[in-house]
Amino acid sequence: MTLTIRNIVPIIKANWIGQNDVAVIDTISIDSRSLQNSENTLFFALTGPNHDGHIYIEELIRKGVQYFVVNYIPENAAEKANFLVVENTLEALQKFAAYYRSLFEFPIIGITGSNGKTIIKEWLNFLLSPDFNIIRSPKSYNSQVGVPLSILGINEKHNLGIFEAGISMTNEMEKLQKIIRPTIGILSNIGSAHDEGFSSVGEKIKEKLKLFSSVNVLILNKNKTICAFVNPKIKTFSWCSDDKSADVYITKKNIGELTELQVTYREDTFPITIPFQDQASVENAIHCMMVMLYFGYKHEVIQTRMAQLYPVEMRLKVKNGIYNCTLIDDSYSSDFQSLKIALDFLEHQKQHKKKTLILSDIFQSGLNNEELYSQVSQLIISNKITRVIGIGETISQYKNKFINGITFKNVAEFTKAFDNLNFENETILIKGARDFHFEEIVSMLEEKTHETVLEINLNAISHNLNFFKSKLAPKTKMMVMVKAFGYGNGGFEIAKLLEHHKVNYLGVAFADEGISLKSAGITVPIMVMNPETTSFSAIIQHHLEPEIYSIKGLKAFLKIAEQKKLKHFPIHIKIDTGMHRLGFEEENLEDLIQILKGNETVQIKSILSHMATSDDVKHDAFAKSQIALYEQLSTRLMTELNIKPIRHILNTSGITNYPEAQYDMVRLGIGLYGISNDAEEQKQLENVGTLKSVISQIRTIDEGESVGYGRRFVADKTTRIATIPIGYADGIRRSWGNGVGYVVINGKQAKIVGSVCMDMLMADITDIDCKEGSNVIIFGENPTVNYMAQQLGTIPYEIMTGISQRVKRVFFRE
Template identity: 30%
Template sequence: MNTEQFYSLFLQSGKVTIDSRKIEKNDIFFAFSGDNFDAATLADQAINSGALAVILENQDFENQDKNIFCVASTLEFLQELAVYHRQQLQIPIIGLTGSNGKTTTKELIHAVLSERFNVQYTSGNLNNHIGVPLTVLSVRSEHEMAVIEMGANHQKEIEHLCTIAQPDFGYITNFGKAHLEGFGGVEGVIKGKSELYDYLITHHRTVLVNENDFIQVEKTKGYSPTITFGKDTSDYQFELFSEDHFVGLQYQNVKIISKLTGEYNFTNLCAAASLGLHFGIDIENIKKAIEHYTPTNMRSQIVKKGDKTLVLDTYNANPSSMSVSLANFISFEGSTTIIIGDMLELGEESEKEHQNILNYAAELGFTQIITVGENFKQVNSISPAFENTAELIEYIQLNAIRSENVLLKGSRGIALEKSIDFI
């Protein structure tokens, strides 16, 4: 069984899934196995649930009469199928990576482009070596373009994902202190994320450039084609403004206010608006798309709870995103409590970076500082510190938070959002 032979069956399918619990009629189930479980044992069950075909690695469960096929590697076959499918697609694909803001930018771009086109885009955070091929395979004949998010925590990963997604346009949101352990420091982050540039330049594709980011400018110097924003001489110029803690942008005489907090989201808005304008979308429709977009993914999300304003940013955290979140939050009027969780995957820089953030928070002068996670607890001698969110919940049940404004910011693994019901 090779990908070209299997492709005709794929075209008859509803979707590709790796979750046996979500199989629907005519789906293709890729049976990924872990250390303690062989998903191939679910092959017959998947067919009985309506699956059109199953791909697995264990030959004992192969039954070609039932469209249960054994391959050397389910992962490699998934990726090869995605590459083959991508080669058949005649639509523009926008690739997106960066240290911070990838998912928010992806959703904004999708919202804007959807004003005119049928756009497929990465669901949730399916942005890795499994998620990217799944996203590519979710692009079907009715779609007119796609936005594919690519995440990475080590070098050569973006390079590999580009060979699968084969983007025609690309944008790197920024270069920050994220996944330092895997990348080997900030320079490693820049090199790893810039693999998107390497692909785009090598294949003469279009790069979206924030000309206020000197790294983006340096990495794309002298290259064409580009789409630019950020400077008076850029293709598109936007002005920043804010309203009731929400960030907005102005293009010519049109003011657009989002439902996102933090000036750090301004460039995310600019990227989406620039692509919209490039693809011929009227600024009034861009305004409608951005103003209707409501973040619900625990990223720069404002939640009103009684007399309190909560800022939810609990999906990801690194020193770069933590610093700008704190700088934004101190501008809120009234008393302020910050609940900050550990920043993960920092390697040998972890202790220093957690101490730097704690020092910065103290300098800003928040009403109350609470930390959650072992890394913060090791360096925190000035405020309440808890090893996990369960301990935090016990504390706030006995010690009500009085502040009018509460920021929750931490890595996904800390799960600070579990404490919301108790604030």
């Protein structure tokens, strides 16, 4: 990209305010965190109901960014940079991408549907890359923001594009069509995803079909419902398994763990074998085959390549590694666009100063190798990577471009040298093309734990945070609770994400939790909610901020603070307004005031209280009495001490139910993790944690035989039993067994039979098609934590925080 600001202004219809409109732009950014932002970056300050990119502009100017597309110029940024002012920054980004797309004329495949878009795109890239130089959407960049960013990755060397388009409501696809302008369309499966955004299935189909308004051909599964909505002027290339009038007629049968397709096309019938049996994978594979047929590939080539299709991993995962390392597993793709994304993710999730990149040869860049690896080198420098380990014949030739770089021709060479590479106390990004089998490297570096994992969706955390932010007044601050190991989800990784989102405070229960976060590099102020007097010295040493809730505690803290000759050390005063757990009561206030009046050793940073019934409207009168008492007591403290501290009383449910009491700050807790007491609000939140395991063993028992301790389950017929390696030592309560609870295997519920053991449980899989090694969902979307809590007569907090530390946490971003 070599456009100047002067070129861009008319494209996005901007009002130019600045001093240098001839600057060349080589990078478009919407992410203030990216270390790839530079003096040649054009930053689009996107806004929405839950976010505002303008708040990051001052910080970006300090980092050297000089060019911004904005809705308005922030007061403190005026005359410090160059601004392109528009009415809507997202529309400006889309206009710019549409213009950029118009500069290229080569086939573009556009994919939409409810399911399978990313898999079809990745498989097409695999199947066609021997013959084309392909640009494709990185990861699942298919949204109103993701599509333009994907298009902006095109360069002059590409000769085929594959882009996916996803929508969740009406009037979205027309915008994406103008940006992608596909010449070949693929309509994948139409399912129930995002149904809530459409009045009917018909409306959803019509909206998705807008992507194909000007394609040369539309590839689809022939279906009367869908075909009724297709514009007859659009040429279709259809397939079907039950309608021989389709262009391609397909029958299928299972052979072992494979599926054999008999494909009839233009009077020829030939077989294709694919290494999957599930319906979704088969349909996705057929769509890919249809593209190959349309392009005129010989049957033999299609047969050979389709047989090599593989499961697609669509997520960047954070895992614990050996020797106190943290791994970021992106071991199945290696292209320039996704490398940028992975490096940004590395910066967001780094847990160590030392950062290592293990990188294979890069494919599909559209650049010659000299230019490609020069750009890769610049990316690595800008992201402050400590060392680079290159693996591949090509990257080895460009070893000299990498500071502190070492290369190997293949994984086998790397394996031989493994013990001498000294991996320790570092964050390692593992990024490799599938052909390099980097999963072997992940296996060598990954901490060995049992097969049960709690997967944490960082995208969902961001969504939930922004959902609650949208309920706040513009000036209301936010504290987020990360106590109890982030409600069982993980401490540092979530704190790091919250730090990026510029939350004002983090809250922990005890000093050791805060010390752990500070030691890991978290800089956001951290309040310790339940400090013990024995921890006061450590709190001061690690710059934590204690909640003070008693005269005894205040005097103890002041004594230590005075010994250390502190001035204005931040503390937080807790008032008891009816919870009767911790806090100063009204009768204590006079003593509190006398101690603090004129005292310069500490500074009252905030005055807080805690609501006891904010989640239950039956106690509305009590909740409002707490708010009234808090107003009275906090006002008295402020008046008599002549201070203006932050005031806060609302927790998660209070944010929703008592918005009039936001004061200066609110405290978000379990809502961040996707849990609400309100059924309607729950629909707006995204699931964060999914607890997964696998089937260790399958056995068949006869009528009258029993399972587990105490023979609490006795079969009344021949029954298949799966043993799953998770038990009460992992946090699954024993009361969830004996037919009360269930797990989900291949989308079906399997009742837990017999007692939950310490390290395993058993489930009835008589009617479920599965095998040893099949994945098992313990909780997540189904069953939900809310459902489990209701069945067990407890609260979601207890379920979540009860998951043992021995269960590995895997953090991922879609």
